[in-house]
Amino acid sequence: MRLGSLVEGLGADAGGNADAPVTGFAIDNRKVAPGTVFGAFQGLRVNGEDFIADAVKAGAVAVVARPEAKVEGAAHIADPNPRRLFAQMAARFFAPFPDVTVAVTGTNGKTSTVELARQIWRMLGHKSASIGTLGVTTSVDQVSTGLTTPDIVTFLANMSGLKREGITHAAFEASSHGLDQYRTEGLPVMAGAFTNLSRDHLDYHGDMDSYFDAKMRLFDEVVNADGHAVIWADDEWSGKAIQRARKRGLRVLSVGVQGQGLRLANRTPTQLGQTLEIEAAQELGGQAYKINLPLIGAYQAANALTAAGLVIATGGETAKVLELLARVQPVRGRLERAVITRAGAPVYVDYAHTPDGLRAAIEALRPHTRGRLITLFGAGGDRDAGKRPQMGKVAADLSDHVIVTDDNPRSEEPSAIRAAVMAGAPGAEEIGGRRPAIAAAIAQAGADDIVLLAGKGHEQGQIIGDRVLPFDDVTVARECAG
Ligand SMILES: CC(=O)N[C@H]1[C@@H](OP(=O)(O)OP(=O)(O)OC[C@H]2O[C@@H](n3ccc(=O)[nH]c3=O)[C@H](O)[C@@H]2O)O[C@H](CO)[C@@H](O)[C@@H]1O[C@H](C)C(=O)N[C@@H](C)C(=O)N[C@H](CCC(=O)O)C(=O)O
Ligand SMILES: Nc1ncnc2c1ncn2[C@@H]1O[C@H](COP(=O)(O)OP(=O)(O)OP(=O)(O)O)[C@@H](O)[C@H]1O
Ligand SMILES: N[C@H](CCC[C@H](N)C(=O)O)C(=O)O
Numbered sequence: 001m002r003l004g005s006l007v008e009g010l011g012a013d014a015g016g017n018a019d020a021p022v023t024g025f026a027i028d029n030r031k032v033a034p035g036t037v038f039g040a041f042q043g044l045r046v047n048g049e050d051f052i053a054d055a056v057k058a059g060a061v062a063v064v065a066r067p068e069a070k071v072e073g074a075a076h077i078a079d080p081n082p083r084r085l086f087a088q089m090a091a092r093f094f095a096p097f098p099d100v101t102v103a104v105t106g107t108n109g110k111t112s113t114v115e116l117a118r119q120i121w122r123m124l125g126h127k128s129a130s131i132g133t134l135g136v137t138t139s140v141d142q143v144s145t146g147l148t149t150p151d152i153v154t155f156l157a158n159m160s161g162l163k164r165e166g167i168t169h170a171a172f173e174a175s176s177h178g179l180d181q182y183r184t185e186g187l188p189v190m191a192g193a194f195t196n197l198s199r200d201h202l203d204y205h206g207d208m209d210s211y212f213d214a215k216m217r218l219f220d221e222v223v224n225a226d227g228h229a230v231i232w233a234d235d236e237w238s239g240k241a242i243q244r245a246r247k248r249g250l251r252v253l254s255v256g257v258q259g260q261g262l263r264l265a266n267r268t269p270t271q272l273g274q275t276l277e278i279e280a281a282q283e284l285g286g287q288a289y290k291i292n293l294p295l296i297g298a299y300q301a302a303n304a305l306t307a308a309g310l311v312i313a314t315g316g317e318t319a320k321v322l323e324l325l326a327r328v329q330p331v332r333g334r335l336e337r338a339v340i341t342r343a344g345a346p347v348y349v350d351y352a353h354t355p356d357g358l359r360a361a362i363e364a365l366r367p368h369t370r371g372r373l374i375t376l377f378g379a380g381g382d383r384d385a386g387k388r389p390q391m392g393k394v395a396a397d398l399s400d401h402v403i404v405t406d407d408n409p410r411s412e413e414p415s416a417i418r419a420a421v422m423a424g425a426p427g428a429e430e431i432g433g434r435r436p437a438i439a440a441a442i443a444q445a446g447a448d449d450i451v452l453l454a455g456k457g458h459e460q461g462q463i464i465g466d467r468v469l470p471f472d473d474v475t476v477a478r479e480c481a482g
């Protein structure tokens with residue numbers, strides 16, 4: 001492709017280089033090869049503009065950067081918002097993409113929702129994929145990318161690769177960082193979903209309103225103008241999310257107890273799942289359904305309904321889609337039953353790593369607990385510190401016993417993180433080191449008790465300093481119980 005055709009109509013200018021052939025895109029100068037378009041962005045750690053000269057030396061044909069950046073020896077494609085322009089150009093380069101793509105944002109539930117949407121599409125006979133915290137998942141493969149929302153080049157390259165593999169339907173997670181940094185843009189997005197908003201990542205966003213605004217870029221700019229917004233209706237922020245979607249002119253499908261598209265009329269926990277009574281709006285057929293969802297917990301019902309909403313919004317037939325909810329498979333690391341201890345206590349692994357996530361996970365298990373609910377968790381280092389005591393408080397208020405331990409301390413002192421969590425959970429037991437903590441939790445659980453290991457879910461490592469030590473809650477729980 002030629003540079004000129006990649007910028008045409010985007011309000012940018014290729015200078016005299018319109019005919020130059022483009023061979024690839026990169027946002028890291030170390031990945032530049034001859035013919036690459038380099039995106040030079042101001043980051044939090046370093047300024048990408050400092051690497052422009054190196055990128056040109058490595059063969060960059062053009063540099064997308066702010067007008068004030070200094071570019072010599074390659075075309076300077078200037079824009080005050082270079083990340084956005086870069087995404088639009090890269091999307092032209094990497095097109096085509098799967099025919100149907102949808103995105104999910106929200107503090108909790110993104111991974112679960114994209115994964116459930118992928119499963120429903122598959123059961124409908126589509127070749128489907130999801131991209132997010134679990135990596136790139138298809139029915140035959142799962143490849144990790146390291147971040148929830150990969151960088152824009154990886155993202156578009158993955159989407160394009162999925163299309164080449166014959167994938168027609170893809171759902172991806174749009175994290176607030178990803179939206180703020182334009183990491184998932186440029187391609188057509190038929191529908192966007194909002195799951196909920198609660199405290200997380202305030203180290204990055206500053207306050208809840210800015211955090212919400214970052215997420216709302218999904219409806220303001222990323223979803224196609226004639227697309228749908230699927231909104232979980234029972235969150236404190238749902239009303240505002242609906243307003244934002246309407247303001248853009250998106251078609252809103254709300255789901256939940258207060259949902260107007262799919263109304264959750266009743267929800268009854270059963271031993272292995274829950275029964276959902278769902279009433280579809282007139283425009284979705286107006287029928288009532290009774291579905292046995294094989295997943296426990298109100299939060300999983302919320303994510304399943306949101307996923308169903310996305311599939312329906314993009315053409316799925318309501319009755320068929322809702323009936324398929326009875327056949328979904330558990331999502332890795334989300335209320336996953338790892339083992340039953342010798343004493344007879346089930347041990348669950350869950351990815352709850354925010355105050356609201358912990359509440360959701362504990363509340364999911366409470367109806368299944370005859371004895372005590374023992375909650376073990378920690379808080380991640382180099383992440384929002386304000387959530388630590390709040391997580392402590394939620395766990396202490398809702399559990400019968402709490403063990404505070406470590407969860408990816410990263411560059412921080414583990415004992416200082418634990419102390420911050422303990423400040424919200426007086427009476428909790430503190431055990432440094434996740435393995436001894438898990439062993440202690442399992443040792444003290446009686447026949448009627450339940451153990452919840454929260455925070456790491458599917459993760460395969462404990463990040464200490466800049467080392468990743470192999471660690472898997474499910475495996476460790478089995479070893480400690482064996
Ligand atoms: C805070 C944050 O989101 N940082 C991400 C972001 O960094 P940044 O734009 O601030 O970049 P920077 O490191 O300052 O560098 C600036 C620019 O210079 C470039 N560079 C840098 C060095 C060099 O030698 N050459 C070079 O060209 C970089 O590629 C970048 O474009 O862009 C980088 C490149 O894509 C990411 O690696 C980095 O993720 C860091 C590692 C990270 O930890 N991110 C986490 C917080 C994150 O994004 N998490 C969310 C999950 C949220 C959730 O769902 O809960 C996620 O979506 O995964
Ligand atoms: N709808 C929900 N409401 C409240 N809590 C939820 C909801 N969905 C998931 N959770 C909690 O959040 C945890 C993470 O879920 P999931 O991985 O689906 O979210 P995510 O938004 O992808 O998270 P991340 O920000 O890490 O990518 C779950 O293990 C559960 O404890
Ligand atoms: N996407 C989240 C995951 C947190 C998982 C938890 N185990 C931690 O390390 O804090 C984040 O990057 O903040």
Ligand SMILES: [Mg+2]
Binds near residue numbers: 110134
């Ligand atoms: Mg996720």
